[in-house]
Amino acid sequence: MSEQHKETVDAVRRAMEIEKETFDFYTVAGQKTSNPAGKRIFRWLAKSEEIHYLKMTELYNSLQGGGHWVFYDGVTIDLEPAEADEPTVKFDTDDGKALEIALEIEKKALSLFEELEQRSTDPEGKAMFRTLIQEEKEHSRVISMKYEILFSQ
Secondary structure (H helix, E strand, O other): OOOOHHHHHHHHHHHHHHHHHHHHHHHHHHHOOHHHHHHHHHHHHHHHHHHHHHHHHHHHHHHHHOOOOOOOOOOOOOOOOOOOOOOOOOOOOOHHHHHHHHHHHHHHHHHHHHHHHHHOOOOOHHHHHHHHHHHHHHHHHHHHHHHOOOOOO
């Protein structure tokens, strides 16, 4: 295994770890918040990160086994609709802190995926990471929007 290939495999393993930690964080945050809107956002984020983790695991196993990239064209997970009686989005302080942490986690994942895209010499690998980058940017946008709502009320 070439040094560059080993570095890529190690970076994909780090991406797997980040996605797993992020999934765990969003799952716990969703359980802790009492706000229905917060629960919906954290469930949506957890589902997205779970799919990323599974794809990174598939990629890691493939690269370990023979050096082939896997195809990933992204995934769309619909945010659950709000309940009719759901109050406007207001979070308590703990939920605000959870959103701050979530934003930092997303930035960390985004940075790693950007690094992996730059390292990749395979067109499918580059395309895969560009898709993951766009999904992480969307996560960051949703988190930032909810954070703004929290502190503007």
